[in-house]
Amino acid sequence: MRRRALAILRYVALVLIATVLLLPIYWLIMSSFRPAGDIFRYAGQFGLETLVPQRLTLENYQQIFAASFPRALFNSLFVCLATVALGVLVNSMAGFAFAVFDFPFKKALFVAVLLSFMMPFESIVIPLYTLMRTLRWTDTYAALILPEVAGGLIIFLFRQFFLGIPKEIYEAARIDGASWWRIYLQMTLPLSGPTIATASLMMFIHQWDAFFWPLVATSSADLAVVQVAIARNMTLEQANWGALFASASTAVIVAAIPFFILQRSYVRVVAVQADK
Amino acid sequence: MPARRWIPYAFLAPALLGLVIFRFTPICLSLVGSFFGQSIRGDSIFVGVKNYAELLGDPAFWSAVTTTLIFNLIINPFQVVCALALAMLVRRPARFIDVFRASFLLPMTVSIALTSIIWSIMLDPTLGPVNGFLRWAGLPPQPFFRSADQALTTLILVATWKGAGYWMVFLLAGLLAIPKELDESASIDGANAWQRFFGVTLPLMKRPLAFVLVADTAANFLLFAPVYIVTNGGPNGATQLLMFEAYQAAFAFLNHGRSLAISTIILVIILVIALFELRLFRSEDETVA
Amino acid sequence: MSSLSRRQLLKTGLAGGLALATPHVARAQTTLKVVWMGWPDNQVLPLMAEFEKRNPSIKLAVERMPFTQIFQALEVRLNGRTPDPDIYIVDSPLTASYAARGHLMELDALIDKSRFAPAGIGAASYQGKIYSAPFGSSMQVLYFNRSLFGAAGVEPPSADVAKRWTWEQVVEAGRKLAKPAENLWGFTFEQQERPYQLLPLGQSLGGVALSPDGLKASGFIDGPAFVEGFGFMQKLYTEAKISPPGQFDTALTPELFGSGKCAMLLGGTFIFDTLKSKFPNLDFAVAPHPYFARGKPVTPTGAWHFGVNPRSTQKEAVAQFVRDMLSYDMNVLWFKLRPYVPTLNAVWQKENATFSSDMWKIAQSEMQNTALARPATPGFREYEDILRVTLRDMQSGGNVKDMLTAAAQKIDREIAKYKG
Numbered sequence: 001m002r003r004r005a006l007a008i009l010r011y012v013a014l015v016l017i018a019t020v021l022l023l024p025i026y027w028l029i030m031s032s033f034r035p036a037g038d039i040f041r042y043a044g045q046f047g048l049e050t051l052v053p054q055r056l057t058l059e060n061y062q063q064i065f066a067a068s069f070p071r072a073l074f075n076s077l078f079v080c081l082a083t084v085a086l087g088v089l090v091n092s093m094a095g096f097a098f099a100v101f102d103f104p105f106k107k108a109l110f111v112a113v114l115l116s117f118m119m120p121f122e123s124i125v126i127p128l129y130t131l132m133r134t135l136r137w138t139d140t141y142a143a144l145i146l147p148e149v150a151g152g153l154i155i156f157l158f159r160q161f162f163l164g165i166p167k168e169i170y171e172a173a174r175i176d177g178a179s180w181w182r183i184y185l186q187m188t189l190p191l192s193g194p195t196i197a198t199a200s201l202m203m204f205i206h207q208w209d210a211f212f213w214p215l216v217a218t219s220s221a222d223l224a225v226v227q228v229a230i231a232r233n234m235t236l237e238q239a240n241w242g243a244l245f246a247s248a249s250t251a252v253i254v255a256a257i258p259f260f261i262l263q264r265s266y267v268r269v270v271a272v273q274a275d276k
Numbered sequence: 277m278p279a280r281r282w283i284p285y286a287f288l289a290p291a292l293l294g295l296v297i298f299r300f301t302p303i304c305l306s307l308v309g310s311f312f313g314q315s316i317r318g319d320s321i322f323v324g325v326k327n328y329a330e331l332l333g334d335p336a337f338w339s340a341v342t343t344t345l346i347f348n349l350i351i352n353p354f355q356v357v358c359a360l361a362l363a364m365l366v367r368r369p370a371r372f373i374d375v376f377r378a379s380f381l382l383p384m385t386v387s388i389a390l391t392s393i394i395w396s397i398m399l400d401p402t403l404g405p406v407n408g409f410l411r412w413a414g415l416p417p418q419p420f421f422r423s424a425d426q427a428l429t430t431l432i433l434v435a436t437w438k439g440a441g442y443w444m445v446f447l448l449a450g451l452l453a454i455p456k457e458l459d460e461s462a463s464i465d466g467a468n469a470w471q472r473f474f475g476v477t478l479p480l481m482k483r484p485l486a487f488v489l490v491a492d493t494a495a496n497f498l499l500f501a502p503v504y505i506v507t508n509g510g511p512n513g514a515t516q517l518l519m520f521e522a523y524q525a526a527f528a529f530l531n532h533g534r535s536l537a538i539s540t541i542i543l544v545i546i547l548v549i550a551l552f553e554l555r556l557f558r559s560e561d562e563t564v565a
Numbered sequence: 566m567s568s569l570s571r572r573q574l575l576k577t578g579l580a581g582g583l584a585l586a587t588p589h590v591a592r593a594q595t596t597l598k599v600v601w602m603g604w605p606d607n608q609v610l611p612l613m614a615e616f617e618k619r620n621p622s623i624k625l626a627v628e629r630m631p632f633t634q635i636f637q638a639l640e641v642r643l644n645g646r647t648p649d650p651d652i653y654i655v656d657s658p659l660t661a662s663y664a665a666r667g668h669l670m671e672l673d674a675l676i677d678k679s680r681f682a683p684a685g686i687g688a689a690s691y692q693g694k695i696y697s698a699p700f701g702s703s704m705q706v707l708y709f710n711r712s713l714f715g716a717a718g719v720e721p722p723s724a725d726v727a728k729r730w731t732w733e734q735v736v737e738a739g740r741k742l743a744k745p746a747e748n749l750w751g752f753t754f755e756q757q758e759r760p761y762q763l764l765p766l767g768q769s770l771g772g773v774a775l776s777p778d779g780l781k782a783s784g785f786i787d788g789p790a791f792v793e794g795f796g797f798m799q800k801l802y803t804e805a806k807i808s809p810p811g812q813f814d815t816a817l818t819p820e821l822f823g824s825g826k827c828a829m830l831l832g833g834t835f836i837f838d839t840l841k842s843k844f845p846n847l848d849f850a851v852a853p854h855p856y857f858a859r860g861k862p863v864t865p866t867g868a869w870h871f872g873v874n875p876r877s878t879q880k881e882a883v884a885q886f887v888r889d890m891l892s893y894d895m896n897v898l899w900f901k902l903r904p905y906v907p908t909l910n911a912v913w914q915k916e917n918a919t920f921s922s923d924m925w926k927i928a929q930s931e932m933q934n935t936a937l938a939r940p941a942t943p944g945f946r947e948y949e950d951i952l953r954v955t956l957r958d959m960q961s962g963g964n965v966k967d968m969l970t971a972a973a974q975k976i977d978r979e980i981a982k983y984k985g
Contacts, residue, residue, distance in 0.1 A: 006497040007370075010365065010370070011370075013365060014365060014366070014376045017362065017365075017380070018376055018380070019436070021379060021380060021382065021383050021437065021440075021441065022379050022382060023398075024383075024386075024391075024394050024398055024437075025382055025383070025386065027394070027398065027405060028386075028394055037823070037824075037844050037845070038815070039286070039820075040403055040820040040821075040824055043397075043400075043403040043404065043405065043408065043820075043824070044400075044402055044403045044404065044405075044408050044411075044748050044826065045408045045411070045412065045748075046405065046408040046409045046412035046413075047412070050405055055354065060358060067606055068606070085622045089290075090290045090291045090294065091291055091449065092289035093285060093287045093288070093290060093291065094288050094290075094292065097284045097285075097287035097288045099287075100284075101283065101284035101287075103281075103284040103285070106284075108369075109288070109292075111547075111551075112295075112300065113295065114490070114546060114547065114550060115303070115543065115549070116295050116303070117491075117494055118494050118497075118498075118542075118543050118546040118547055118550070119299075119303045119306065119539060119543050120498055120500075120519055120522055120523075120542060120543075121498075121540075122500075122523055122526055122527075122535070122539070123306045123522065123526070123535060123536050123539035124299070124302035124303055124305075124306055125641055126532075126641055126644055126645075127301070127302035127305040127306065128298065128302050129641055129642075129645065130645055131297070131298075131301070131302070133645060133647065146298070147294075147297075147298040147556065148298075149294050150290070150291040150292075150293070150294025150295045150298065150299075151294065152299070153491055153494075155291055156447075156487060156490070156491070157487055157491075157654050158488065160483045160484065160487045163483060164453075164483060164559065166646065172302045180283050180287075181504055184287070192745045194431070194452075194453075195449070195953070196445055198445055198449060199769045201384075201445065205384055205442075208385075208387070209387035209388065210489040211387070211389060211634070212634055212637070212638070215630060215631070215634060216437045216638050216641045216642065219598065219600075219628040219650075220626065220628070221627075221628070221629075227387055227389065227390075228631060230390070231389070231603070231631035231632075231633050231634075232603035232605075232629060232631045234631065234632060234633060234816060235602065235603060235604060235631075235632045235816075236632055236815055237815070237816075237833065237835045238819070238835075238836065238839055239814075239816030239817075240605065240817055241816070241820075245398050248386075248390050248394075251385075251386045251387075252382070252386055253385075253392075255384075256381075256382060256385045257384035259378075259381055259384070259385065260378055260381075264374065289826070316665055316666050316667075316943070316982060316983060317666065317667050318644070318646055318666065318667065378667055389633075396812075396814070400811070400817070401809065401810065401811045402748060402750075402809040402811075402812065402821065402826065403817060403820065403821065403826075411748065417748075419810075419811060422810060422811030422960075422961075423961065424961065505633070508813075508954055508957060508959055509951070509954060510954060510957055511717075511957065511960075511961055512958045512961070512963070524950065526640075527636065527637045527640055527946075528944075528946055528947060528950035528951075529639075529947050529950070529979045530666075530946060530947070531979070531982075533951070
């Protein structure tokens with residue numbers, strides 16, 4: 001009896017929380033299918049018209065896809081995937097070093113790694129931009145990808161996870177004559193599925209959300225990223241709410257795809273591992 | 277573990293190279309820059325500790341420090357608890373649990389800028405659906421972001437809306453890694469749900485919790501978009517966070533030296549708190565900083 | 566694979582490399598890097614394309630930055646003091662700020678002052694020299710919803726500038742039209758917190774917003790005229806309750822008006838076309854900007870100019886850009902793309918058909934008689950940002966004089982750096 005009551009309570013909580021979390025996204029997507037004049041017509045009240053569009057239209061989506069939005073989507077996807085691919089490798093190696101070895105300056109280096117994500121970006125943007133100019137990387141994909149590959153937070157994430165792997169299993173491999181590189185590649189990484197998934201998610205989201213740095217570091221329309229393309233729909237004199245919501249909705253849905261893939265797979269992997 | 281001397285550094289090298297070039301160097305330049313001022317023609321002038329002295333003597337600065345500390349004292353534990361609660365809710369299998377897990381994650385896909393814009397419209401006193409609902413239900417409409425009393429709380433809730441699912445991901449991974457047998461044997465031994473939680477679950481969650489708390493602390497001290505987009509530090513300074521002060525100093529008051537000084541102070545505060553949090557959640561075998 | 570000899574490979578590689586490295590000598594082409602506002606593609610690209618058509622040897626690499634962060638991104642770029650960008654968009658009151666900091670080239674040699682309205686040249690100048698190109702201006706009019714006026718039985722304002730409404734009349738009408746409990750309002754500013762919109766309140770009562778040298782706010786912005794003017798603004802929210810508080814998104818206030826939730830909107834001529842196309846069932850008309858009965862009518866003005874980077878290496882090309890963009894034809898084209906109030910006298914004189922509507926007749930009269938640009942000061946960013954926050958905070962109450970004095974002190978402290 002008590003179990004049933006708890007189960008029902010659990011479902012009620014789940015539904016309530018899901019509603020709060022999904023409502024604004026629902027409103028965003030739903031508004032993107034409204035004609036321009038209707039978006040705020042039923043605002044401020046509450047009724048069927050507020051929740052469900054009276055007139056549906058695809059004109060907002062037609063507008064953005066006829067313009068440069070698809071290019072922005074492509075740019076962001078490319079930058080995100082490149083960052084993730086390089087970042088997983090580079091940062092997990094560093095996390096491995098901190099978790100497994102003892103070496104001079106380890107503490108100081110770790111503190112430095114922590115420091116690297118604690119500085120407000122606005123204060124380092126000017127020296128970073130100067131650096132891009134010196135390297136002649138302004139207006140290139142390199143400027144968008146490379147500065148974001150090494151990340152203190154991701155190193156920290158991998159280090160935390162790798163600390164939980166018992167050192168004994170490495171000892172056995174070492175006795176067998178395995179090199180540390182082989183151990184990292186063939187023992188540690190395969191055990192780290194969920195962490196790799198979460199690290200990928202973090203880096204993907206970080207790059208997907210990037211706005212100010214791409215704005216400063218690149219200028220040609222060919223390199224515009226998705227957040228800049230979305231923001232262009234707002235100016236002082238007016239906002240193209242329809243295009244804004246349509247592009248924002250598209251960005252949300254596209255970003256959600258890697259999510260759902262990753263979350264299903266790692267939950268299964270972790271659950272299997274825990275049963276071992 | 278024993279290894280040849282250069283092996284650890286070899287593993288560190290690529291990341292370290294990236295961090296040195298793209299983070300440490302600009303950060304050091306900024307730290308040094310905080311001891312300089314700029315003439316209106318762009319020349320750097322060494323001013324020593326003048327920027328810091330001015331800040332410490334400015335009541336507006338201290339007000340921002342207080343607001344920021346209160347904000348973080350509330351939001352960091354709040355978000356971690358929410359994330360943990362969400363993770364506990366979706367941990368055990370159930371019907372449609374996949375759907376619920378996915379729905380909790382969806383706010384992550386909305387950038388913080390877009391989150392701020394959408395919520396500022398949703399909570400708009402006149403045009404917002406939330407107030408529309410309140411009016412329909414016969415309740416008084418609320419000012420939310422537009423009232424000095426409610427603004428900070430609204431900010432915390434909006435930031436948590438986006439953050440709870442995000443941090444839940446890490447804690448869920450941690451929870452799912454706990455072998456079922458441990459929980460089951462504790463249950464057989466007669467431990468109730470609370471005892472199992474504090475005795476079995478929490479100790480095994482130290483590492484994920486440490487990560488989430490430190491990362492969340494940094495994220496919240498650096499929170500900027502909602503203040504810039506929605507509240508502009510107001511009403512009446514209710515949301516004047518240090519990060520926004522730093523931003524205003526750089527881009528509104530064109531005083532880069534002061535902005536860098538504020539940023540340095542933020543950095544130091546975050547580091548101190550982060551190190552404290554790491555100690556709090558230290559596991560036995562860690563040589564934590 | 567047939568073994569290509571090493572020599573053959575080297576030769577091919579060398580030839581390929583040379584081909585890539587040699588610039589096309591077909592035609593001497595310069596590229597100008599232009600930072601423009603992120604207005605829609607179809608409103609910016611035709612202008613740039615027209616310029617390229619007239620000047621085949623100049624290519625324009627146009628970057629359209631979103632409004633939300635354009636000033637900040639420009640600051641990062643300009644901070645490096647490089648030749649990039651060649652041309653950038655300049656909000657007219659920022660002319661002095663950029664010029665004082667050495668980011669703008671003098672344009673006197675390229676601009677014939679007599680072709681422009683004096684207000685336009687004034688907004689483009691700093692210390693007697695022209696630093697930004699007066700590419701357009703702005704004007705505010707009072708939009709009102711005719712059906713709401715009719716339903717409430719209130720006599721609407723006239724479009725005749727001689728019969729301009731006073732602020733007192735606006736409040737009186739607003740009280741009859743507003744039903745705050747039903748979320749229906751009488752009046753709103755388009756930009757509820759910006760000095761652009763609100764300074765005319767104090768200026769109408771004779772207030773001067775900043776010292777003539779642009780370096781002192783105390784004694785000016787906190788003087789009696791502005792205390793009374795902003796106090797009046799405050800009462801719209803706190804006492805008369807005819808204005809919806811907290812509407813700081815300038816893209817949302819027209820939605821309020823367009824969806825019939827607010828009977829009057831003091832907004833730019835710019836949104837006229839948007840209102841017509843987005844809200845086809847809205848029955849609205851325009852009237853002149855209100856004023857205080859015991860004062861004089863004052864209207865805000867100033868808009869988007871563009872400026873030249875003094876470090877640009879393409880001196881001839883940028884000169885050509887300035888000359889061409891300020892030509893009659895290009896101004897007319899720009900007006901067709903984005904109907905800003907023209908600064909070029911010839912446009913007003915020749916395009917009679919366009920400017921014969923009520924709104925444009927009002928705009929023309931105001932530009933000549935009542936328009937007042939924002940105060941010229943190198944510290945405009947500081948001035949505007951501090952004042953914005955204060956004006957925003959005033960909506961919830963508080964002693965207006967104290968708030969203005971505190972703001973003035975803060976402004977003085979920040980703009981002190983521009984002295985000498």
